[in-house]
Amino acid sequence: MKTETCKLLILGAGPGGYVCGIRAGQLGVDTIVVEAAKPGGTCLNVGCIPSKALIHAAGEFAKARAFAEENELGIRGGVPTIDLQRTVAWKDSVVERLTRGVSGLLRKAKVRTIHGHAIIIDGKTVEIRNDDDPIRIRTENLVIATGSTPFELPSLPFGGRVISSTDALSLIQVPAKLAIVGGGYIGLEIGIAMAKLGATVTVVEAAERILPQYxxxxxxPVKKRLSEYGIALHLSANASGLGSSGDTLMVDTADGEVELPADLVLVTVGRQATTSGFGLESLGLSQNGPYLAIDDRCATSMRGVYAIGDVTGDPMLAHRAMAQGNMVAEIVAGKDISWDKRAIPAVCFTDPELVVAGLLPSDPKAAEAKVSLFPFSANGRALSMERSDGFVRIVSDPKTDLVLGIQAVGAGVSEMAGQFAMSLEMACTLTDIGETIHAHPTLGEVVQEAAMKGLGKAMHS
Incomplete structure (x- = not known):
């Protein structure tokens, strides 16, 4: 059996794993990254990037359809059609370009990459199985970055008419009737895109409202937009399985069982950490529920074994995994650092988009906090873009005006996520934001206006 040695071995080349590998390589750490599929993980290959490509294409198609009818802008055009197979091919080309880029960056950092399925022998030894001869790797430090997979409902196992988000992003025809089980961000993002492409969409959510964590x-504003797109909601409802004919979804509601027509059923009820199938149980690591328990250095209960990304639990966000991967690489390189982030922004690429950073008004830690809100309907740039729904909201300490949280819902607000996180990381006060000159006319002025409103100095409300 062929053998290899390294200082750092990373299992998984998703956002956390490849960033960890690149940074380690830049710091001169002898590093190997193992991946069974393509570099980039779920996010790049079947998640974040392809879903945003589909959302973009659906949005452009919806605009073209709107211009085929009477509109206030005076634009006239013919009735558009869409070749979804070609759209998917374009989406795949974007993904391929980015996966090639990740591979190139790993090579540039002198990181060795091995394609294959890893089996952990012990905390210092991993066997890689592929189409060639197996490889045994001895390492000083092991990073588990195996990510997560879509959660499967026992009553609706994946297969046939029941699909996961991965399947939904590879459809080459728009389903006439799409039922979505789960009203979280994944289901709503795909559901809105499919509705824009012409599908009749129904969403089934067990909680009493969509995006129940907010x-x-x-x-x-998102719920209102769903109605405008003709998306039907069944809240406080549970899907119990397919109907006897196979082309309906059975749903238990407060008023009894209903049968929803469905050519396809998309199940998006969350994701589960990938902790089995590669010998992890042999290490006997401490767990936090279904996730690997880690400290503020991403270290597990075994010396020299680290875990990053979705396998460590919520929030399951690519940018959290990236930050963890960067930190672990520096720790292995000898730096004395630990996790000290004050904010991890979360973005829902719904229509309108939604951004959350820091504390929500409903958070127990914000019980006595001051909340100031400014609407996009009072912003010139938003009005000129025909998208003035939504607002920016700031949660602050009433005594010190320290910003504790910032949220926004509206068109294009995802691009504000960095500003929100930076404001929290730098411990900004309302005055810091309010007295910073924001360019006019921009959507960003609404952030300034929300801060000024919190100071009692609002100019445009």
Whole structure:
């Protein structure tokens, strides 16, 4: 059997794993990254990037359809059609370009990459099985970055008419009737895109509102837009399985069981950490529920074994995994650092988009906090873009005006996520934001206006 040795071995080349590998290589750490599929992981290959490509294409198609009818802009065009197979091919080309880029960056950092399925022998030894002869790797430090997979419902196992988000992003025909089980961000992002492409969409959510981790004030603009797209909601409802004919979804509601027509059923009820199938149980690591338990250096209960990304639990976000991967690489390189992030922004690429950073008004830690909100309907740039729904909201300490959280819902607000996180990381006060000159006319002025409103100095409300 062929053998290799390294200082750092990373299992998984998703956002956390490849960033960890690149940074380690830049720091001169002898590093190997093992991946059974393509570099980039779920996010790049079947998640974040392809879903945003589909969302973009669906949005452009919806605009073209709107211009085929009477509109206030005076634009006239013919009735558009879409070749979804060609759209998917374009989406795949974007993904391929980015995966090639990740591979190139790993090579540039002098990181060795091995394609194959890893089996952990012990905390210092991993066997890689592929189409060639197996490889045994001895390492000083092991990073588990195996990510997560879509959660499967026992009553709706994947296969046939029941699909996962991965399957949904590779459809070459728009389903006439799409039922979505789960009203979280993944289901809503795909559901809105499919509705824009012409599908009749129904969403089934067990909670009493969509995006249940957020408050109603924040999610109501999204709910209103769903109605405008003809997306039907069944809230406080549970899907129990396919109907006897196979082309319907059975749903238990407060008013009894209903049968929803469905050519396809998309199940998006969350993701589960990938902790089995590669010998992890042999290490006997401490767990936090279904996730690997880690400390503020991403170290597990075994010396020299680290874990990053979705396998460590919520929030399951690519940018969290990237930050963890960067930190672990520096720790292995000898730097004395630990996790000290004050904010991890979360973005829902729904229509309108939604961004959350820091504390929500409903958070127990914000019980006495001051909340200031400014609407996009009072912003010139938003009005000129025909998208003035939504707002920016700031949660602050009433005594010191320290910003504790910032949220926004509206068109294009995903691009504000960095500003929100930076404001929290730098411990900004309302005055810091309010007295910073924001360019006019921009959507960003609404952030300034929300801060000024919190100071009692609002100019445009």
């Amino acid at each position: 408050d109603a004030e924040l999610t109501d």
